[in-house]
Amino acid sequence: MAGASSRMSRVAVLLGGFSAEREVSLSTGKSCAKALREAGYEVIEVDAGPDLVAQLLEIKPDCVFNALHGRWGEDGCVQGILEWLRIPYTHSGVLASALALDKTRTKEIYRAAGLPTVDSRLATAEEVEAGHVLPPPYVVKPNNEGSSVGVYIVRPGANAPRLAASMPRVVMVETYAPGRELTVTVMGDRALCVTDIQTEGWYDYDAKYKPGGSRHQLPANIPAEIEAACLDYALRAHRALGCKGLSRTDFRWDEARGLDGLILLETNTQPGMTPTSLAPEQAAHVGISFPELMAWMVEDASCDR
Numbered sequence: 385m386a387g388a389s390s391r392m393s394r395v396a397v398l399l400g401g402f403s404a405e406r407e408v409s410l411s412t413g414k415s416c417a418k419a420l421r422e423a424g425y426e427v428i429e430v431d432a433g434p435d436l437v438a439q440l441l442e443i444k445p446d447c448v449f450n451a452l453h454g455r456w457g458e459d460g461c462v463q464g465i466l467e468w469l470r471i472p473y474t475h476s477g478v479l480a481s482a483l484a485l486d487k488t489r490t491k492e493i494y495r496a497a498g499l500p501t502v503d504s505r506l507a508t509a510e511e512v513e514a515g516h517v518l519p520p521p522y523v524v525k526p527n528n529e530g531s532s533v534g535v536y537i538v539r540p541g542a543n544a545p546r547l548a549a550s551m552p553r554v555v556m557v558e559t560y561a562p563g564r565e566l567t568v569t570v571m572g573d574r575a576l577c578v579t580d581i582q583t584e585g586w587y588d589y590d591a592k593y594k595p596g597g598s599r600h601q602l603p604a605n606i607p608a609e610i611e612a613a614c615l616d617y618a619l620r621a622h623r624a625l626g627c628k629g630l631s632r633t634d635f636r637w638d639e640a641r642g643l644d645g646l647i648l649l650e651t652n653t654q655p656g657m658t659p660t661s662l663a664p665e666q667a668a669h670v671g672i673s674f675p676e677l678m679a680w681m682v683e684d685a686s687c688d689r
Contacts, residue, residue, distance in 0.1 A: 392472070392682045395420055396445035398462065400431035403454030404529055404550075412657040413451035416678055420449065423675040425682065432457060440469060447685045448473040449678070450654060454529055458654050459485040467687055474681045476653040477689030480626035484653045485528050487556050490625065497624035499617055500647045504558035509547050512555060516544055521560035526552050561647050563638035566604055568618035569655065569666040570631045571677075572684065575615040576666040580604035600662060602669050610637060613646055621651045628689045629681055630655060632663055 397420065399413020400406055410431075417427045428443050430436070432452055440448070448471050452458060460482035466473040476484065483489050487504070494501045507517045512524055516538070524536040524545055536545045537560060547555070565581040580601040604611065618633040625631075632655040638645030655663040667677045 392425070392447040392685060394426045394428070394444070394446045395449050395682055396428050396430050396440060396443050396447070397449045397451055398430050398432045398436075398457065399451045400433075401452045401454070401457045402433070403452070403456055403458075404534075405454035408656060408658065409451055409453045409457065412453065412661070415657050415674075416449055416451050419675045419678040420682065423679040423682075425679075432462065436462075437465060437469065440471060445471060447471070447682050449682060449685075450475050451657065453654060453656065455485070459528060463689070470687055472685040472687055473689070474685045475629045475689075476625075476627045476631065480628065480689075481653050484625050484627065484631075484651050487525070487527050487558075487650055490650055493624050494621065494648055497620055499621060499624070501649075502559040502561050502647055504556055506554055507557050509551055509553055509555060512557060513544055513546060517557045518559060523558050523560050524555055525558075527554065527556040528552075561636035561638070561649070563636045563645060564606075566606070566610075566614055566635040566637055567662055568614050568633050568635070569663040570618050570622040570627070570633070571667065571672075571680070572629070573619070575619045576670050577602055578604040578606065578611050578614045579662055579666060580606065581662070598660075600665055602665060606637070609643060610646060613643060617646075617648060618651075621648060625651055625653075627651065627653055628686075629684050630663060630677075 397413050397417045400410050417429050420427045430439050448466055450473055452462060458481060460478040463478045463481050483493060488506055491501050491504060511517055520538050520540045522538050526534050534551050538545055567579050567581060569576045582599040582601060614635055621633045622631045632652045634649040636647055636649060657664060664674050
């Protein structure tokens with residue numbers, strides 16, 4: 385088994401936390417912990433709370449597998465703690481994590497790298513509710529959350545949206561990109577394949593995480609030119625943001641516009657690893673089992689990421 389001779393035999397899996405994506409992280413973490421045990425590692429599950437540093441100092445893991453999602457766990461904060469403690473960890477480092485979870489800064493990096501994306505701007509909740517910040521159709525979402533948490537689509541003819549009290553004071557407003565939802569996982573320096581995510585409506589939180597909420601077609605039934613562009617763009621986004629380990633970049637593709645209709649939405653530095661998640665499916669499609677993927681990520685772990 386992988387863990388028997390590994391330099392990373394004892395693995396602490398960070399899960400849960402206290403972001404808006406806690407439940408997703410719990411599911412991801414438990415799936416990852418199970419697969420790591422199957423791969424031969426000693427695994428300790430850690431619900432990451434205010435006593436995280438004390439827990440890690442007591443456990444003394446060889447490696448941390450970061451299965452947290454959302455703010456604090458995915459935005460460079462936990463990564464900074466792990467750098468300070470000098471514990472090797474999976475996924476991206478401090479800077480790449482902070483950049484990728486900040487959707488506005490991600491778009492700036494995309495544009496600097498010559499990658500296509502849509503126009504957007506930051507606005508206060510008061511501005512958004514007072515009138516249309518952009519011409520409809522447009523999307524309103526938190527600037528620094530994942531899993532489609534708090535997404536509003538404003539259609540032509542609709543009034544300005546009323547935002548939930550749980551929404552942050554400053555949000556991102558971006559031009560709506562029509563078309564199909566495509567995604568590509570990058571594993572190290574390799575883009576795995578393209579998945580076409582098919583849903584009845586918007587690919588929202590329920591569509592992502594509830595069984596039957598979406599259908600994943602892989603490889604996607606798309607023209608070779610679009611497939612090649614998706615793989616190239618995902619790898620370029622991974623590198624431009626400075627990502628390490630595993631990332632997943634999401635696209636929208638308007639078939640009527642061909643290659644001009646392909647745009648990047650965002651890059652996830654810690655893709656979900658739930659039973660319905662996309663990255664494990666893509667790895668399996670190219671012949672990498674879930675335990676093998678988890679073992680690769682652990683052996684790839686380091687500080688100074």
